[in-house]
Amino acid sequence: MKLVTKRVNRRAFLRGAMKGVGTVTVGLPFLEGLPERSAWAQNEAPVFGLFICTANGVVMQWNGEPERFWPPQTGALTKQNMSAAANERATCLLADYADKLLIIRGVRYPHPNNGCGHAQGLVQCLTASRPSGSNNTVTSTGPSADTIIAQSVNPAGVEPLTLYSGMKQGYIDEKLSFSAAGRVRAAEGNPYNVYQRLIGLAGSNGGSNGGNGGADLLALRRNSVNDVIREEMKELLGRSELSKADRERLDLHFQSIRDMERTMMEMGKACSADGLDTQAIQAMNSGSAFRQNGVIEQVAKLHMELVGFAFSCNANRVATLQIGDGTDQTRYTIGGQTIERFHWVSHRVQSDGSSGAAIPNAVNWHIEIDRIRMQTFKHLLDKWSQYTTPNGPLLDNAFALWTNQVSIGPAHSFDNLPMIIAGSGGGKLKQGQYIDVRGATNDRLLNTLIAVAGGKGTVGSGGQLNEMLA
Known part of the structure; x- marks a missing residue:
C-alpha cells in the first residue's frame, strides 16, 4: 500500500522520534486556521x-x-x-x-x-x-x-x-x-500492517521488521504513537490561529489513533495464552489476531x-x-x-x-x-x-x-x-x-x-x- 505523499508538503505531518522506535510520521486532518499545515491543495x-x-x-x-x-x-x-x-x-x-x-x-x-x-x-x-x-x-x-x-x-x-x-x-x-x-x-x-504504514513505522517489507519494529516497541512499552509526537502536538495545539473546530478535529484525530491501537492490542491479547503483550504483538504481526x-x-x-x-x-x-x-x-x-x-x-x-x-x-x-x-x-x-x-x-x-x-x-x-x-x-x-x-x-x-x-x-x-x- 503506497500512500499519497507527493502532493503534500512536509508541514502536513507531525513527526517525532523515540530511541529504539525510530521516526513516526502522522498525517494531519484539515485545519481551517492553518491551511499551510493541510494535506489539501488550495480550493481542492x-x-x-x-x-x-x-x-x-x-x-x-x-x-x-x-x-x-x-x-x-x-x-x-x-x-x-x-x-x-x-x-x-x-x-x-x-x-x-x-x-x-x-x-x-x-x-x-x-x-x-x-x-x-x-x-x-x-x-x-x-x-x-x-x-x-x-x-x-x-x-x-x-x-x-x-x-x-x-x-x-x-x-x-x-x-x-x-x-x-x-x-x-x-x-x-x-x-x-x-x-x-x-x-x-x-x-x-492485517489492520496492524495498515496502521504501521499510515504512521510511517512499517519496514521495507510492509510489516514491522520481523517483530521488533517501532510500533511493536511502542506497544510493549504501553505507549501510543501520540506519545512520540507529543511535543509537536503540544506546539500545534498551542497555535492561536486554530479555531475551536480545529482543536476538536485534532482531538478526534489523536483519540482515533489511540482507540485503534487499543482495539488491535486487545484482539492480540485474545490470541495470547496468558494475555502477554509479547504474544499479543506476535499475534498482530503474524495476522493471526485478525484471522480468528x-x-x-x-x-x-x-x-x-x-x-x-x-x-x-x-x-x-x-x-x-x-x-x-x-x-x-x-x-x-x-x-x-x-x-x-x-x-x-x-x-x-x-x-x-x-x-x-x-x-x-x-x-x-x-x-x-x-x-x-x-x-x-x-x-x-x-x-x-x-x-x-x-x-x-x-x-x-x-x-x-x-x-x-x-x-x-x-x-x-x-x-x-x-x-x-x-x-x-x-x-x-x-x-x-x-x-x-x-x-x-x-x-x-x-x-x-x-x-x-x-x-x-x-x-x-x-x-x-x-x-x-x-
Whole structure:
C-alpha cells in the first residue's frame, strides 16, 4: 500500500522520534486556521470512495422465505419510517442516517452465473466484466472501478487501499480489486500492517521488521504513537490561529489513533495464552489476531476506521474492503450460541453444495447475520460523520458502497443485488431515497460512482445510472 505523499508538503505531518522506535510520521486532518499545515491543495475538493463487498447473500423474499432486508417501500427514507421497520428489515437499522443513504434495488450483474456463483459474483462486483475461466479459478477480463479512480485522481503509482476481513480458506480468496484483466490485487487482511504504514513505522517489507519494529516497541512499552509526537502536538495545539473546530478535529484525530491501537492490542491479547503483550504483538504481526474465526466484523470495523483516517489525511482517495472469502465459513455468535458456518447457513443445509441435512434455524440465523453486518456498516457511518475535510464532514464528501457478491444465498442469484450507498459524494448523489432501477446492470452504477469520484474511464458498457444523481 503506497500512500499519497507527493502532493503534500512536509508541514502536513507531525513527526517525532523515540530511541529504539525510530521516526513516526502522522498525517494531519484539515485545519481551517492553518491551511499551510493541510494535506489539501488550495480550493481542492476531492471525493473519496470505499467499495465494500460481503459474502453469501442476504435474506429477501424468495421461495417462501420472508423479506427481511429491504425497506418496506420505495421513496423517501426518513428516520421515522426506517425506525418503524427496524425490527424486521436489516437496512432500517441505519435509520439514524436515513438522510445520508441511497438504497438501490433492481441492480443485476451483466453476465449470467454459469459456474461458481460466489467466484463469478466477486469478479463482476467491481469490474462488471465477463468472467474468464471456470469455477473458483475465474478471473476478470477488465480492471475494477477502484483502479480507474486511482489512476485518475491518485499520484502515479499510488494504488487503491485494498483491504480484507475474515479467514482465507484457499478456495476463493481475494477476487474484488483488479489492476487489469486477470490481475487481482492482493488485499491486506492485517489492520496492524495498515496502521504501521499510515504512521510511517512499517519496514521495507510492509510489516514491522520481523517483530521488533517501532510500533511493536511502542506497544510493549504501553505507549501510543501520540506519545512520540507529543511535543509537536503540544506546539500545534498551542497555535492561536486554530479555531475551536480545529482543536476538536485534532482531538478526534489523536483519540482515533489511540482507540485503534487499543482495539488491535486487545484482539492480540485474545490470541495470547496468558494475555502477554509479547504474544499479543506476535499475534498482530503474524495476522493471526485478525484471522480468528468469529472476529470478521471486528476486523471490518478496524479497516473502516483506518480508511476514514487515511481519507481524512488525504493519504488515498479510494479503497476496497472484501469482507469474507468467496464461501465465507465464519461461525457467528448469535444469542450466546456459536452457530454453524455461514456458508452452510446461507445454503440452508449442512453442505457447501446444494444437498445435505437441513439446518432448522438457518433462515433466522442468516437474518441475524444481516443485522450484524448492518451494525458494522453503521459503525462506518458513525466514524465518517466525525472526520472532516475542507468541505465539511467526510461522509458528505465521500461515498461508501455496501454490496454482496450474490443477492440470495441458496439461489446464488445475480438479480436484485443489495446496494446501499452512504454519503453524497460531494453533493453529487441522491440522499434519503430508496429507488428501484428495474434490472439495470451494475456497470452503470459503478460508472456513476467513478464519475462522482473524478475518474476518467468506465467499466462494462460505459453507461451511467442517472437515477442516482442529485
